[in-house]
Amino acid sequence: MRPTHTQISPNPELPNARMNNLQSEETAWYIVQQGSGQCEIRPNSDPSAPPHLKQWGPYQSKAEAIAKRIGLIRAGKCQPM
Structure with missing residues (x-):
């Protein structure tokens, strides 16, 4: 009889991919x-950065920060890049 499952060879890059995901989840993202009125997305708030008009965040993922920035652009609070 043929086996009903497929054996998958181990992927040595998988643990690194998981580690990268964990690191990106731990990074706080800010808008x-x-x-100039444009908003950029930055990882972690840098207190030594030049003064800025406004800051939103922290967000748990870059994707969440991007979605929020789109909302800020639509609301007229940020200029598109």
Whole structure:
């Protein structure tokens, strides 16, 4: 009889991919408005960064920060890049 399951060979990159996901989940993402009115997404808030108009966050993922930035652009609070 043929086996009903498929054997998958181990992928040595999988643990690294999991580690990268864990690291990105631990990173806090912020939306920072520049003097030009454009908003950029930055990992972690940097207190030594130049002063900015407004900051939103933290967000748990970059995707969440991107979605929020789109909302801020639609609301007229940020200029598109």
